[in-house]
Amino acid sequence: MSLDQDTTLPLDHLVSTMEARLDAWRVLNAANRAWAATGAATGDETAKQAVEHQLRCLSSLEEFYAFPGRQFMGSLAELVAEGDAAAAARLSARLSAALLSKSYHNNPGEWDSDESSLDNADRLPPALNGNGGDKHRPYFEVLVVTPTPQTKWTEVSREMRRLRRPQDPFVYELVIVGSFEDAALGAILNPAIEAVVVFDGFHFASQHDVPLLHRFLEAHVPPGVADLTSEAMTPALVRMLKNLRPELDIYLLSDRKVEEMAANPELACVRRVFYEVEEPLEIHLSILDGINDRYETPYFDNLKKYSQRPMGTFHALPVARGKSIFKSNWIRDMGEFYGLNLFLAESSATTGGLDSLLEPTGNIKTAQDKAARAFGADHAFFVTNGTSTSNKIVEQALLHPGDIVLVDRNCHKSHHYGMVLAGARPVYLEAYPMMEYSMYGGVPLRTIKKAMLDLKAEGKLDRVRMLLLTNCTFDGHVYNTRQVMEECLAIKPDLIFLWDEAWFGFARFSPFFRQRTAMGAATLIKRAMAGSDYRSALEAQHREVGVDLDPADARLLDRRLVPDPDRMRVRVYQTNSTHKSMSALRQGSMILVCDQDFHHVEEAFHEAIFTHTSTSPNLQIIASLDIARRQMELEGYEMVMKATQLALIIRSEVNRHPLVSKYFRVLDLGDMVPAEFRRTGMESLTGTDWTKAIESIWNDEFVLDPTRLTLVCGSAGFDGTEFKGMLAEKYDIQINKTSRNSILLQTNINNTRSDVAHLMKVLVDIATGIEERLAAGGEPAVAAFRGRVAGLMKDVPDMPNFSRFHDHFREDTGSATSEGDIRSAFYLAYDEGSCEHVKLNSREIDRRLKSGPELVSASFVIPYPPGFPIMVPGQVITTETIEFMRKLDVKEIHGYQASRGLKLLTPKALAVQPVMRIEVA
Structure with missing residues (x-):
């Protein structure tokens, strides 16, 4: 290259x-x-x-x-x-x-x-080799941006090497450049760079001819930077480096008034300002201190110290210290398998340096503050029983009974249960379908705006509390989070956003996808609020469509709406399954908060934490969250870029292999995102001009997370569940999600090129086996194979949309909006006398679909796949939903027992006037 x-x-x-x-x-x-x-x-x-x-x-x-x-x-x-x-x-x-x-x-x-x-x-010599004994010392590189002539760069490196000491905890080398553009190139190309030292006076243009990076630089560098004075170019470089890689420590050296520069708000992200090179040792020590700040894991460090202390345990945790295990005749193998440290580091105490997860004031609080910094949030909260619990914590804290929530109907089931617990009224939003693959994409922004404007027309906008969306979806659809939030805030300035980013936490450390994360977009919006662009765009909007947006004005659905910076509030929450994409133990999750009004809900938030958090949280999960943060701050950029690259290799190798591509295909952007949501026209994640790819990532309504790969297996005659089982049992390849005719592969920071090679060999072996069977079986085998493929790829069930809530669970049956009292329906089903069961394939189902009375679900019904509720409590069941269920060939359907049939609310129970309604807040 x-x-x-x-x-x-x-x-x-x-x-x-x-x-x-x-x-x-x-x-x-x-x-x-x-x-x-x-x-x-x-x-x-x-x-x-x-x-x-x-x-x-x-x-x-x-x-x-x-x-x-x-x-x-x-x-x-x-x-x-x-x-x-x-x-x-x-x-x-x-x-x-x-x-x-x-x-x-x-x-x-x-x-x-x-x-x-x-x-x-x-x-x-020791002064040069950096050898400090046998202890492993992490290595990193420091980018130096200087106007010093190239002839002196070697001497600069030698001078810094002479400052090394045996007691230094880390070792680093310098990468020296002389321009703004080369500094950007260094930060992009070299993931080992962890700190940047900027000397005033550098020039703008690279010494290399770099047209391939100009488009990327333009996205981060405001126009006219090349014409700035030397003094103004330094803050511009600092801002750009922080946009590219927020984790970098930046140090500034100048012969100007360093006291004024240190107080300059534009240089607030600079870690320290020095007066030229009067203190080279202090620069060296500052660099090491900055790395140590990220390297330090307060909770994990204290847990290690705790495990080495002689403890007498008189609390309710027999496995602590491991005596009940290692002295046992019968379970000693457990200790041999897990090792002594696991048990030495167990306790049910919250003293001795361990802190309390429910009310952290010590090292857990410090660890959470570091996580907030790493992920660009105001606050971070550790959760040890998964993002299912994180979601319910946020919803219980922020939602009042009767609040209306705009929610993707295909979101994780924990959100549906969270609304039941909170007493909120969901307005289910439909994502665009991909019928041929039995999956859904994301919810179009137009759909969201229409729902909000309809609620405004009904006089209910004041009750709309939250928009809840999954970003990215299980299959990799990523929203344009900034545009969604800005346009929604134009309609309702105080709307709260909950982005379920269970699968997308790693994206913080990708310069391409950071702005599409909840926290990344919130940061951009807050920054933009202080500028003039919002105001000028708002004035133009007022002239065109008026100050008070009229719900009857059809232009609002297709026009990009601009929020009023004087009225809007940035209230953004992100739940993050750290264990799904980072090095945390299973069920390790985080809640990230960027909420200007958090002080108003902080007490309720902590109350929700008390409600859902175990009083005996797993200490190892807490420690792993601390460790995961450390790793991502120090090497997340490199690891995420590598995981992305491996995914691109898989896409390319599968789709171009002459044998494998006959039976398998990884779906591309054009397959997964309809053209109407790709204004740039980009169709592929591989072999595409990368400047167009960057434009797509910046601007299109939906893009794909490249690390999530939908592999179509129906064209090889396998349904998703069957293929998943075969990969696990015969080839030792584990995957998670399937659809009727596909499986989902995902690369992460754990994968290597050897993994990719193994996958390709397996696919070649399977494709070869298909070829051999068809050749040996002749025309009958070919005909049977084609029939099987047609059944999987063409005879697919239509994906049912949410129908409506039964009138029994509607406040205003004449309303054009669709919110419903899901909580009342859920708890009505606790009364056994209010429920009945009807077999799925019975004539009774068909008769009632045709003639009534209506079939009303008493429970959540969630087939895996596709993994979202096709029925929720209180929902009227339609012919489309029944036909979909009858065509499903999956064995795992939560909320449905085939031996008993569908659980329904009886017509008699639905005819009774509700005794109590949850009052609207």
């Missing part, structure tokens, strides 16, 4: 820079070996030219990494220029191996350019 390539590079090349770099080194190695074996001996220049070409491709990229660095790259270029093929091959092999293994992180010998030292790495 070369930085001076044209702008038509696919998205793959941008997210896969780290792997592309290693691949480029492997290509250089191969070219060097070929040259050493043949070219040098025969005098053939072709082999040498191949090496020179690959070396040129690498040289500009390597400017942004500390290793191999200028000295090694210069030595390699000299060897090639001199025609010493053997030495060039040895050196490139050595450097490639060090990069692949990352041995240069801890082995100082890798930094010695003398070939004779390869077997004697300790020759480097």
